Amino acid sequence: MKRITIITGHYGSGKTEFSINYALDLMQQGKKTALVDLDIANVYFRSRERQAFLEEAGIEVHSNIYHSDISADLPAIAPSIRKVLENHTYHTVIDAGGNETGAMILNQFARHFLEEEHDMLYVVNANRPETRTLEGAMYHYHRICDESGLRISGLINNTHMLRETEAADVLKGYQLCHEISEKEGIPLIYSCCTEEILIKLKETDAMPVDFNPYRIRLYMRPSWLDR
Amino acid sequence: MSEKQLMKGNEAFAEAAIRGGCRLYFGYPITPQNEIPEYMSRELDKVGGAFVQAESELAAVNMAYGGALTGKNVFLSSSSPGIALMQEGFSFMASAEIPMVILNVMRGGPGVGGIQPGQADYRQATRGGGNGDYHIPVYGPASIQETVNIIYDAVTLADRYRNPVIILADGMLGQMMEPIILPEARETVTEEEIRIQKPWALLGHQDKKERTVVKSLRLQPDDLENHNNKMHEKYIEMMEELPQYESYRLEDAEVVFVSFGSMSRIVREAMDHLAEQGIKAGMIRPISLWPFPNKAFDEISPKTKMVISAELSIGQMMDDVKCAVCGRFPVELLYRTGGMVPTPLEVVEKTKALLEVTK
Numbered sequence: 379m380k381r382i383t384i385i386t387g388h389y390g391s392g393k394t395e396f397s398i399n400y401a402l403d404l405m406q407q408g409k410k411t412a413l414v415d416l417d418i419a420n421v422y423f424r425s426r427e428r429q430a431f432l433e434e435a436g437i438e439v440h441s442n443i444y445h446s447d448i449s450a451d452l453p454a455i456a457p458s459i460r461k462v463l464e465n466h467t468y469h470t471v472i473d474a475g476g477n478e479t480g481a482m483i484l485n486q487f488a489r490h491f492l493e494e495e496h497d498m499l500y501v502v503n504a505n506r507p508e509t510r511t512l513e514g515a516m517y518h519y520h521r522i523c524d525e526s527g528l529r530i531s532g533l534i535n536n537t538h539m540l541r542e543t544e545a546a547d548v549l550k551g552y553q554l555c556h557e558i559s560e561k562e563g564i565p566l567i568y569s570c571c572t573e574e575i576l577i578k579l580k581e582t583d584a585m586p587v588d589f590n591p592y593r594i595r596l597y598m599r600p601s602w603l604d605r
Numbered sequence: 606m607s608e609k610q611l612m613k614g615n616e617a618f619a620e621a622a623i624r625g626g627c628r629l630y631f632g633y634p635i636t637p638q639n640e641i642p643e644y645m646s647r648e649l650d651k652v653g654g655a656f657v658q659a660e661s662e663l664a665a666v667n668m669a670y671g672g673a674l675t676g677k678n679v680f681l682s683s684s685s686p687g688i689a690l691m692q693e694g695f696s697f698m699a700s701a702e703i704p705m706v707i708l709n710v711m712r713g714g715p716g717v718g719g720i721q722p723g724q725a726d727y728r729q730a731t732r733g734g735g736n737g738d739y740h741i742p743v744y745g746p747a748s749i750q751e752t753v754n755i756i757y758d759a760v761t762l763a764d765r766y767r768n769p770v771i772i773l774a775d776g777m778l779g780q781m782m783e784p785i786i787l788p789e790a791r792e793t794v795t796e797e798e799i800r801i802q803k804p805w806a807l808l809g810h811q812d813k814k815e816r817t818v819v820k821s822l823r824l825q826p827d828d829l830e831n832h833n834n835k836m837h838e839k840y841i842e843m844m845e846e847l848p849q850y851e852s853y854r855l856e857d858a859e860v861v862f863v864s865f866g867s868m869s870r871i872v873r874e875a876m877d878h879l880a881e882q883g884i885k886a887g888m889i890r891p892i893s894l895w896p897f898p899n900k901a902f903d904e905i906s907p908k909t910k911m912v913i914s915a916e917l918s919i920g921q922m923m924d925d926v927k928c929a930v931c932g933r934f935p936v937e938l939l940y941r942t943g944g945m946v947p948t949p950l951e952v953v954e955k956t957k958a959l960l961e962v963t964k
Contacts (some may be wrong), residue, residue, distance in 0.1 A: 390782055392611050421636050422780035450720065451636050461687050505611040505784070539611055539784045602949050603781055604875040 379567075380497045382463065382470045385534075386526070387501030388509045388518040389476020390538040394425045396501055396570060398597045401437050407545040409469040412462035415441035415484050415580065418453040419475035423598050430595070438462065438493040455483070477518060478525035485527050500530045502558070504551040509530060512557050519558065531571035533558055536594075541604045545578045552581035552589055568592035607787045614749045614779040615640035617649070617787070618682070619710055621753040624790040625760035627680035627706060628654035631668040633661055637776035638710035638721045640684070644959040653793060666694030673703045676799035676806030678760050680718045685726050686717050686886070689734065691771055693921075695769055697736025698823035699836070702765035702805070706756060707741075707771045710779040713944030715794045716768070721944025722776035724866060725918035728773050730926070731895040738833050742847050743771045743797040743895040745865035748784040749893070757788045765841060775893065775917065776869040777946065794914040843896060850898035851890045858887030860904050860956060863926045863936075864915040865891050867946070876951035894922070901938065904947050911963060913956065915939045935963060 383400065384394045397413060404411040413432060415425040425432075426441040433439060440462060443454045454538045462468045464485050474480050484491070490569020491498075500522065502515055509515040523530060548571050571579065576593055579585040612620075619641045622630075630645040642658065649656045659665035662683055673679040685689065688709045698705050709730065713723040717881065730743045746752040752774050761769040797807050807817055823829040855861060856874065864872045869890045876886040886908075887902045905912070912934045914923035920938045927936050937959045941947045947955075 390611065420780070422776065483729065505609075507610050507616075510610075541784065542609075542784050566958060587656060600948075602871045603777075 380465065380495055381468070382472065382491065382496035384474060384491070384496060384498040384502060384528070386474045386481050386498060386522050386530070387476065388503075388515075389419065389480065389536075390506055391501040391509065392505040392538065392570070394423060394473055394477070395596060395598055396536055396557070397471050398425055398428060398494060399592075399594050400434070401471045402435055402494065404469045404471065407435050411436070412438040412440060412470045414459050414472045415439065415474040416461060416472055417480060418455070418483060419480050419605060420439075420580050421451045424468055424597075425473050428597055432519045438468075438488040438548065453483075459487070460490075463487060475563070479522035481522040481526040482558065485525070486603070488527055491528060497528070497531045498528050499532045499534050501534045501536050502551060502555055503568050504554045505539050505547060511552065512561075515554060515558055516561070518537065519562070530562070530564060532565050534567055535569040540571070540599070543575060545575055545584060547573055548579070552586060557578060566590060570594040572596075607789075609784050609786050610916050611782055612642060612749065612772065612785050613782050615710065615751065616644055617681075617749050617753050617785055618756055618759065618910065619644035620787055621725065621756040622680035622706060622760070623648060623652060623654070624788055625678070625706070625757040626791040626794065627678045627760060628647065628652065628676050628793065629672040630654070630667070630681070631657045631659050631665040631672065632680070632682060633659050633687060635684045637661075637712060637722075637779050638682055638684045638708070640779070641708070641710075663691035663693075663910045666691035669705060670694050670698055670701075670703060671772055673698070673705055674807045676803040676808065677794075678704070678706070680706050680708070680765070680823040682710065685712050687724065688726060688899075689729070692729070692734035693736075695741060696733070696737055696739055697821045698769050699735075699739035699741060700832075701819050701904050702736065702767035703769070703819070703954050704767055705769040706759045707765055707769055709771060709773050711773060713942065714940040719944040720776065722867060722946060723917050723942065723944055724773070724775060724868065725921060725942065726773065727916070730773055738842065739836065740770050740842055740895060741771050742766075742893065743773060744849075745773045745894045746778070746892065747866055747890060749778060749781070750785045753785060755786065755892075759792075764803075764838040766843065768780045770841065775867050776944075780897060806924055847854045847893050848898040848900060849892040849894045851892065852889070852901055852904055853888045853926070854885070854888040855889070855906060857885055857906060857908060859885045859908075859910050860887075860960060861909050862886060862888040862913045862915050863912060863922065864888060864900065864918070865894065865922070866917075868917050870907060870954055871947060871949050873958070874949035878953045879956060880950060883951070884957070884960070894925075895928060896927045897925045902931075905934065909934055911940050911959065912936045913937075913959065915952065917941055
């Protein structure tokens with residue numbers, strides 16, 4: 379993967395969980411890592427809520443000029459973001475907001491997103507009402523490309539049903555991503571699964587060859603929400 | 606029934622209102638419920654409905670009042686400060702006997718407050734924030750699925766009682782995601798059906814001699830008193846019919862929590878932690894907040910040492926809890942406010958401290 383990874387998708391597709399997981403992985407591989415939270419659409423469940431945790435893990439977090447100090451829907455993007463886009467020693471993960479509304483903001487950083495330096499990934503959850511079908515998923519895919527002015531270079535299958543996720547869910551998402559992949563000629567980079575689902579898929583020999591499993595942990599969801 | 610889908614609270618609430626039969630929506634944007642007007646602006650048109658963004662909540666509530674006079678089902682949503690602005694309209698609707706489904710995705714107050722979750726509109730909703738002798742049934746669901754079901758049922762409930770119904774969700778329920786199953790969409794009601802089912806609806810004079818009048822103005826005191834007494838009979842019926850709750854592990858509970866909405870889910874996890882530490886805890890989860898489920902409190906065992914009102918407000922529900930407990934047990938308060946949400950472990954520690962003090 380290239381130095382800058384932009385994470386986009388329909389809102390509620392799981393961009394933030396993936397971004398945090400991915401940034402932590404980069405860090406573990408010994409890379410100097412930064413996470414840029416560009417979410418200006420959401421007011422809850424933003425990656426900067428986990429700023430302290432991420433910083434403790436050694437990840438630089440750049441977001442709003444108000445950081446997480448105040449909880450507001452103010453599109454006040456921190457100027458420090460430029461540092462981790464320009465400085466070639468950083469591996470930077472950009473957690474964009476949902477839909478084309480969230481992707482629009484990428485436009486102003488266009489000159490930093492050189493072809494050889496960045497990947498833009500499209501996160502798909504086939505259990506979300508608006509991205510259940512190829513038609514729905516492609517609608518948001520194109521809207522995000524149009525508004526950001528960038529090309530999507532890979533897919534992340536993040537199909538889940540929270541704690542009720544079954545192997546069949548992830549496989550359904552794999553199938554959908556496969557169709558997008560064929561249509562657009564871009565690869566499926568990862569299929570996200572929890573440890574339990576990964577074990578199930580291995581045990582039942584149900585994992586497709588190009589499934590590219592990626593073990594995901596939930597960092598954003600408080601345990602009591604699943605009571 | 607549709608298949609299970611992963612939905613954000615606000616999206617699901619809007620869809621539940623549409624499937625329940627609401628065809629008119631009037632609103633003004635306010636966080637944390639903005640996905641609702643966004644959804645309605647996109648989806649209502651597809652089912653022959655209408656979405657209007659008003660210039661303020663005050664305008665929205667009066668447009669909704671007017672819209673409902675045509676007999677169509679109307680959905681109204683906002684968040685705490687916006688709901689405060691709408692109180693006059695609620696009192697007018699109750700007086701004029703206008704059905705309405707109202708959703709308050711509560712945030713921290715008072716005043717403009719903040720945008721994180723809260724439950725501090727409890728008193729306003731259950732006591733009535735507008736003027737006069739009136740009541741509105743109030744529900745405090747704890748999950749997206751339960752909120753969806755209550756919104757769907759509220760459409761027919763509001764029609765049956767010819768009264769508004771309020772659902773108190775909070776920012777957490779509006780913003781979080783959950784797997785849910787949406788109810789079957791009800792058929793769109795035709796104008797002919799409205800004429801038959803709702804003879805009070807204002808659908809034009811046609812060839813009738815007498816006029817249909819809907820009003821809240823009654824200048825003759827005896828007329829107004831009669832009207833209020835008639836309304837009160839309706840409220841008594843609601844008090845008998847509507848109380849709804851769930852209880853958990855009340856048998857042998859040393860401490861009984863009373864908690865609703867998001868907060869009840871935190872308490873549920875805290876109860877497990879307490880059990881691990883040898884403290885038996887139970888819970889009464891009111892689903893209807895007005896009428897308050899007083900009968901639930903008869904289930905509390907005489908062995909219980911304490912009842913704790915656990916809320917995201919400073920003792921607003923505790924008044925109702927004290928009334929329902931009737932002095933049988935000491936009632937204590939456990940709360941966070943201003944948009945702060947406790948962790949389950951914080952609830953455990955505070956509970957242990959309260960038990961320690963009364964030893």
